Amino acid sequence: MASLIHCPHCGSRPKEEFSIRGDASLVRPSPSASDEEWHRYVHIRDNPKGRYKEHWHHAFGCRRWLVVERDNFTHEVFSVTDAAEAAKAVQA
């Protein structure tokens, strides 16, 4: 099955247990950023084909937010990390 996601906490699970929030590569602008910048952050999205980072919520399992890096064309999953860990890695 192409749609198995390997949750770092629960193991291999079907995609039905998850809900997808969207792009995980966006960085929240500073509170004083321009309206244009905030508009881009809140509303403007690319629609890429290929390798893509997304926030997935394991709603029916551990209820943790995950960052799933996958190819949305071939459904290949490259990595799955807990969003908290991913955020720490970005801050470090």
Add this chain to the structure above:
Amino acid sequence: MNYVHRHVLEDLITGFEGSSNPHHLAVLKRPTVFSVLARPGREADARNVLANLQGVSVRISGPGEWLVVSEDVAIDSLARTLQDSGTGLFDAVDQSDGRVVLRLSGPQVRKILAKCLAVDLHADAFPVGASAATQCCHAAANLARTDQDTFELVVSRSFAGFVFEEILEMGREFAMTAGFSAG
């Protein structure tokens, strides 16, 4: 004033009181269920304390999160035990009225569960004592293997009727019976 305890599945089970078949769905009448959440950084200590509790079964429900289920220990007494042993380590909340515990048993129980569960239940992948938070019949459920051919599902009270009927439907080919557990 007296409050009469009435199980949420009581209406669904009336009329099923025959002798049980090899494949049987037992509903625990008054289980004790607590959810436990570890304080940040104290997950390993919390897990050790929980593992040493007597008369309870600890099920994984997430990282640093567990369900503590018991058939024998009373709610009040487990609440005290968790409060005393968990100071600074974890917090526990009583879920006994909010969760329903279903126990499925029988030689083909894995075949029945495979119709609605996406977890690998082979003994190598899911041995006795293993547990998982997952989805059963489209409802969130906590699954645990308590014996080679016995599984326990903990589902929320509001979904219990639906899950109960679905499991009976799936167990029909094995003549699955249902009833409240004797204990």
